[in-house]
Amino acid sequence: xxxxxxxxxxxxxAALKLGLPLIASNLAQFAIHITDTVMLGxxxxxxxxxxxxxxTAFFVTFIVGAGFAMAVTPLVAAAxxxxxxxxxxxxxxxxxxxxxxxxxxxxxxxxxxxxxxxATGQTETIAALAHDYLxxxxxxxxxxxxxxxxxxxxxALEHTGIILWGTVAAAVMNAFVNSALIFGNWGAPELGIxxxxxxxxxxxxxxxxxxxxxxxxxxPQHQLTRNILKxxxxxxxxxxxxxxxxGLTSLAEGGLFSVSAFLMGWIGELExxxxxxxxxxxxxxxxxxxxxxxxxxxxxxxxxxxKDEEQLRKGGIAIIGLSAVFALFTVALFLIVPxxxxxxxxxxxxxLKGELIRIGVLLLAFAALFQVVDAAQVMALGLLRGVQxxxxxxxxxxxxxxxxxxxxxxYLAFVTGLDEVGLWLGLVVGLAVAxxxxxxxxxxxxVHIE
Numbered sequence: 001x002x003x004x005x006x007x008x009x010x011x012x013x014a015a016l017k018l019g020l021p022l023i024a025s026n027l028a029q030f031a032i033h034i035t036d037t038v039m040l041g042x043x044x045x046x047x048x049x050x051x052x053x054x055x056t057a058f059f060v061t062f063i064v065g066a067g068f069a070m071a072v073t074p075l076v077a078a079a080x081x082x083x084x085x086x087x088x089x090x091x092x093x094x095x096x097x098x099x100x101x102x103x104x105x106x107x108x109x110x111x112x113x114x115x116x117x118x119a120t121g122q123t124e125t126i127a128a129l130a131h132d133y134l135x136x137x138x139x140x141x142x143x144x145x146x147x148x149x150x151x152x153x154x155x156a157l158e159h160t161g162i163i164l165w166g167t168v169a170a171a172v173m174n175a176f177v178n179s180a181l182i183f184g185n186w187g188a189p190e191l192g193i194x195x196x197x198x199x200x201x202x203x204x205x206x207x208x209x210x211x212x213x214x215x216x217x218x219x220p221q222h223q224l225t226r227n228i229l230k231x232x233x234x235x236x237x238x239x240x241x242x243x244x245x246x247g248l249t250s251l252a253e254g255g256l257f258s259v260s261a262f263l264m265g266w267i268g269e270l271e272x273x274x275x276x277x278x279x280x281x282x283x284x285x286x287x288x289x290x291x292x293x294x295x296x297x298x299x300x301x302x303x304x305x306x307k308d309e310e311q312l313r314k315g316g317i318a319i320i321g322l323s324a325v326f327a328l329f330t331v332a333l334f335l336i337v338p339x340x341x342x343x344x345x346x347x348x349x350x351x352l353k354g355e356l357i358r359i360g361v362l363l364l365a366f367a368a369l370f371q372v373v374d375a376a377q378v379m380a381l382g383l384l385r386g387v388q389x390x391x392x393x394x395x396x397x398x399x400x401x402x403x404x405x406x407x408x409x410x411y412l413a414f415v416t417g418l419d420e421v422g423l424w425l426g427l428v429v430g431l432a433v434a435x436x437x438x439x440x441x442x443x444x445x446x447v448h449i450e
Contacts, residue, residue: 006311011318015295019322021160023291025151025167030287032171032203039178040196047193050129053117056258057130058137061106062144063254067247068098069148071239073294074301074386076156081305087235088153089222094236095149096228098243103142110134129193136197143204150211153224156298162214170207174199245394246385252394256401256430260409263423267413270352271420274359277345282367282374285330289375292323293382300386312387316442320379327375334368359420366424373432380438389441396437405430 006014036055040048072095079087109116114131118124151163177199184190191198215224257279264275296319303312334341342360346353377400384393409426412418418425 006314008314008318008321011299011311011315012322015292015299015315015319015322018155018158018160018298019292019295019319021164022155022294023288025160025164026287026291027284028164028167028171030284032174035171035175035178036196036200039175039182040193043182043192046125047129050126051133051193051196053122053126054113054130054133054137057110057113057134058141060251060254060258062141063250064247065099065102065106065141065145066148067245067250068095068102068239068243069145069152070246070297070385071095071243071390072149072152073156073297074304074388075238075242076153077298077301077386078305078388080157081302085221088157089224089226090232090235091239092149092153092222092224093228093230094232094239095152095243096146097231097236098239099145099149100142103145107138107141110138133193133197136194137200140197140201140204143201143208147204147207147211150208150215154211154215155294156301157219158298159214159218162211162218166207166210166214169210170203173206174203177202242385242388242390245390249381249390249394249397252397252401256405256427259406260423260427263410263413264420267419267423270355271359274342274356274363275420275423277342277356277360278363278367280345281334281341281364282371285326285371286374286378288326289323289378292319292326293378295319296379296382297386300383301388304387316383319383320376323375323379324372327371330371331368334364334371338364363420363424366421366428370424370428370431373428373435376435377431377438380435380442383442384438387442393438393441396441397434400434400437401430404433 036051037048040051072091075091076088079091113134114127117127117130122130154160154163178196179185180188181191181195181198182193183195189195212224215222261272261275261279264272296316299315299319300312303309303315338361339357341364342357343353346356350356377397381393381397384390405426407426408429409423412422412426413420414422416422
C-alpha cells in the first residue's frame with residue numbers, strides 16, 4: 001500500500017516507475033508492426049499492399065474489442081487498493097469473457113473477406129491475398145484480446161516489467177518466425193502472406209501463455225483460473241459499460257487518421273508518401289504518451305479505491321507535466337532537425353527525395369503542433385478512464401474528431417486549396433478541441449470521488 005500523501009516529485013517518480021516499462025513495451029509493439037511491414041515489403045509489393053488492407057481491417061476490429069480489456073485496468077486498480085482479491089479475480093474473469101465473446105463474433109466476417117473487398121473495388125489479386133491472410137489471422141483475434149486483458153490486469157497491479165519483457169520476447173519471436181515462414185528460411189515452407197498471418201497467431205498464443213503463467217505464479221492470491229467458467233453478471237455489466245465507450249473512442253481517433261491518409265491520396269502520391277513518413281514519426285513519439293496515459297489510468301484508479309481526491313489531483317498534475325515535457329522535447333526535435341528525420345525513410349538515390357523532404361518538413365511542423373494537443377487529449381482520456389468515466393468522453397471524442405476535425409480538414413484541403421497543409425491543420429484543430437473538452441471534463445466534474 002503506498003503512502004496516503006505524496007508530493008508532486010513523489011507522484012512523478014511513481015508514475016515514471018510505472019510508465020517507463022509501459023512506454024518501452026509500446027515501442028516494442030510498434031517494432032513488431034514495422035517488422036511485418038518491412039519483411040513483406042521485401043518479399044512482394046503486392047503482398048504488402050494486401051496485408052496493409054488486411055491488417056487495417058483486423059486492427060479496426062481489434063481496437064473496438066480492446067476497450068473491454070482496457071476497462072479492466074481502472075476497475076482492478078480500485079479493487080486492489082480496497083484489498084478485495086475476489087473482486088480483482090471477478091473483474092479480470094469477466095474481461096476475459098468479453099474478449100472471447102467479442103473476438104469470436106466479430107471475426108466471422110473475415111471468412112468472407114474476399115467478396116467484401118471485391119465489392120469495395122479492390123483488385124482480384126489483392127482481395128484474394130487479403131482473404132488468405134484474414135482467414136488465418138482471425139484465429140489470433142481472441143488470443144490478442146486475451147493478451148490485452150492480461151496486460152491491463154498486470155498494469156493495474158503495477159507488474160509492468162513482465163509486460164515489457166513479454167512484448168520484447170514477442171518482437172524477437174515475430175522477426176524469427178516471419179523470416180522462416182514468409183521466405184522459407186531454415187527449411188521452413190515459403191508461405192508468403194500466409195506465413196505472416198501464422199506468425200501473428202503464434203505470437204499471440206505464446207504471449208497469452210507467458211502472461212498467464214506469470215500471473216498464476218507471482219499473484220497466486222487472485223487465482224485467475226479459479227471458477228473461470230462461472231458467470232458474474234453484475235461485474236460483467238460493469239466491465240461492458242465501461243469498456244464499449246473506450247473501444248469506440250479508440251475507433252474514432254484511429255479512424256480519423258485512417259481517413260486522413262485516404263484523403264491525402266486524393267491530393268497526390270508524393271504528398272501521401274510524405275504523410276506516411278510524418279505519421280510514422282508522430283506515432284513513434286506518441287508511444288511515450290500512451291504509456292504515460294496507461295500509468296495515469298492505474299494511478300487514478302488507485303486514488304479512486306482510496307477515495308483520495310486530493311492525491312488524484314496532484315497525481316494528475318504530475319503525470320500531465322511529464323507528458324508535457326516530452327511533448328515539448330518532441331516539438332523541438334521536429335522543428336530543429338526535420339530533414340534528418342524524414343531522410344531516414346527515403347532511399348538516398350530516390351530522384352524525388354528533395355520534393356519528399358520539402359513536403360515532409362512542412363508536415364512535421366504541423367506534427368510538432370499536434371504533439372502537444374494529442375498528448376493532452378490522451379492524458380485526459382487516461383485519467384478519465386481511471387475515474388471510470390468513459391461514456392461522455394466518447395461523445396466528446398466523436399464530436400471533436402468527426403463533427404469538427406474531419407470537416408475542417410476537408411474544407412481547408414479541398415475547398416480553400418491548402419491541400420496537405422489544410423488537411424493536417426484540420427487534424428490539429430480536431431485534436432485541440434478534444435484536448436480542451438476532455439481536460440475540462442476531468443478537472444471540473446469527473447475528478448470528484450463519491
